[in-house]
Amino acid sequence: MSKSSSQAKYISSISVLPDDLLVVFQAVADGIYGTDEQLHLDCVALASVCRGWRSLVLSASRFWTRMHMMTKFGVLSKEHLERSVTRSANALVDIVIYVARPPDPWGQAAWTLVFDGAKVCLQVLRECSYRWRSLKIINEKDNHSGLFGFVLSELGLPHAPALKNIEIICHSSGWITSLKESFQLLSTTYTPSLKMLRLGGCDSNILPGQFDASSLSHVSLKFLHQFSHTLAPNSFDAFRNFLSCARNLVSLEVHRRVFFVEHAKTDNEADPIILPALRTLCIIMGTEKPAYLSNILGTITAPNLHHLAVHGDSLTWEEGSLIDFSSPAFFLRQDETPKFPTVCKLTMKNMLQSVYGPGKNLRSVFTALPHVTEVVLDQDVREIADSLIIESYDQKVPQLWPYLRQLTIEMSPMTTFHYLPQLSEWLRLRHVSGLSLPAVVIRYGLQRAGVKEDARDLMAIRKIVNDATGYRASDTGEVVKQLGKLGALVDLRVDSWVHD
Numbered sequence: 001m002s003k004s005s006s007q008a009k010y011i012s013s014i015s016v017l018p019d020d021l022l023v024v025f026q027a028v029a030d031g032i033y034g035t036d037e038q039l040h041l042d043c044v045a046l047a048s049v050c051r052g053w054r055s056l057v058l059s060a061s062r063f064w065t066r067m068h069m070m071t072k073f074g075v076l077s078k079e080h081l082e083r084s085v086t087r088s089a090n091a092l093v094d095i096v097i098y099v100a101r102p103p104d105p106w107g108q109a110a111w112t113l114v115f116d117g118a119k120v121c122l123q124v125l126r127e128c129s130y131r132w133r134s135l136k137i138i139n140e141k142d143n144h145s146g147l148f149g150f151v152l153s154e155l156g157l158p159h160a161p162a163l164k165n166i167e168i169i170c171h172s173s174g175w176i177t178s179l180k181e182s183f184q185l186l187s188t189t190y191t192p193s194l195k196m197l198r199l200g201g202c203d204s205n206i207l208p209g210q211f212d213a214s215s216l217s218h219v220s221l222k223f224l225h226q227f228s229h230t231l232a233p234n235s236f237d238a239f240r241n242f243l244s245c246a247r248n249l250v251s252l253e254v255h256r257r258v259f260f261v262e263h264a265k266t267d268n269e270a271d272p273i274i275l276p277a278l279r280t281l282c283i284i285m286g287t288e289k290p291a292y293l294s295n296i297l298g299t300i301t302a303p304n305l306h307h308l309a310v311h312g313d314s315l316t317w318e319e320g321s322l323i324d325f326s327s328p329a330f331f332l333r334q335d336e337t338p339k340f341p342t343v344c345k346l347t348m349k350n351m352l353q354s355v356y357g358p359g360k361n362l363r364s365v366f367t368a369l370p371h372v373t374e375v376v377l378d379q380d381v382r383e384i385a386d387s388l389i390i391e392s393y394d395q396k397v398p399q400l401w402p403y404l405r406q407l408t409i410e411m412s413p414m415t416t417f418h419y420l421p422q423l424s425e426w427l428r429l430r431h432v433s434g435l436s437l438p439a440v441v442i443r444y445g446l447q448r449a450g451v452k453e454d455a456r457d458l459m460a461i462r463k464i465v466n467d468a469t470g471y472r473a474s475d476t477g478e479v480v481k482q483l484g485k486l487g488a489l490v491d492l493r494v495d496s497w498v499h500d
Contacts, residue, residue: 061087061089061090064083064088064091065091066084067088067096067125068096069097069118070098071097071100072100072114073113073114076117078120078121081121085124088131091131092131093133094132094136095125095134095135097122097151099139099140099147099148099151100140100147101142102143115147118147119154123154125155126155126156129158129160129163130160130162132162133162133163133164134164134165134166134167135160135166136167136168136169138169139170139171152206157190160185160190161191162193163185165198166186166191166198167196167198167200168199168200168202169198169201170201170202171201186206187211188214188215191215192215194216195215195216195218196216196218197218197219198218198220199221199223201223202223213246214245214247214248215248216246217250217277219249220252220255221253221254222257223255235258236264236295237263239259240273243299243300244273247274247275247277250280251278251280251282252275252280252281253280253282253283254284254296256284256285256286256288256292259295261288261295264291272300274303276302278304279304279307280306281305281307281309282311283309283310286311286313287313288312288313289317289321290317290322290323291321293310293312293330294329297331298328302340303342305340305342306342306343307343307344307347308369309348310348311347313350315355318356322359322360323351324360325368326363331364331368332364332367338367338368339368343372344373345372345373345374345376346369346374347375347376348365348375348376348377349377349378350378350380352380358383358387362384362387363387363400366387370400370401372404373404374404375401375438376410377409379419381422382422385419386422388401388429392429392433404435405438405439406439406441407438408442409441411442420482420483423440424483437486440483440488
């Protein structure tokens, strides 16, 4: 069979596929396309498969509502964006702007062409801003060219009444950008329907000084404070002001450097801000010290909080900075009543691993969160289990976490499960006391050269995990065996994820 006839056979097979399958392809592409330049499964590619698909793609506006712009020489295309604007008709559109790192060295001519091309393309997007549904701006890692700030500035003040989601992500470290003015899109005047805001690795000045966040339900903040010749405002006051007008928040994620701890030191303690709708609070501290956590927890009162997640870096904490969990600055009020009594899911990672010990009064973690039904831990499970064992030996005190139904232990790559004695003894004592045993889920993270995040070959994954982490080896098999004797349900899982 000739090569041409073989190709015709495959094309003929594709052409008889149902049109609904093309819609599925487009839905998958919408979920993954636009995060970088590695995948280009857009409407033009789909329209090039066969005549039937081309006819469908060209006639349906749904295939043109994903508008992707990349600030890269030879890739910027005003015509492509204009075609998408026209063919999307009056449908709401999703905008993805990928700010690529320029080549090195970058000549003045190429610099001018890229900046001029970006300006023209941004003008096209700005003209259809009334149809924006989501806006995502991604700055490539180690891109310090000034293009990122240029893109934010050139977007100007478009009126986007339908815009619900904004994500501005900088995959960089150190200096990012210096904005002369705050990003004015964050305004109820221009984005009255905004629900989700995610700022990752951005200049802290990206937020306006006066920003009404009352429409927001989901927020994620991660700033990189920049050096400035002007006196910086009080970052903690700015954080409080932001929360005070975000009364409708359902989910709040706070990363490191959202404010300076030294700015939070005041003579008169301010009243906490009540967030009545908040259901999920996630604090990812990174290299911040426990004082950063205490300032956040002391700032927020959430009477209906469902999930509390705290991620630290306790390996770097010194003896004088260990957490006193009974302090009113953390999980308990001044009168020692729970600050978050409705929490039923607790995630706590790397909070107890200092060489100086896990901290003071660890028991308060359990008494402050009495109705927990699900707990997610990493290596902190050892200290948690040890503390619960000691408490279980005391027959005069009630059992802690009596409603616990699931315990998830997330193991880092290249580690082996060393916590069987503590975990087994705690569950044994829990069983003896008459409490039901939680389901135990042990998840192994996978990060290994040659295995991508979306690896599909399960056998290859298991072989690598067997070599790297001990999954299915004798020690891990002993976990299932010993906990199974107690009647505990044990589920070992292997996940491919990227650790920051």
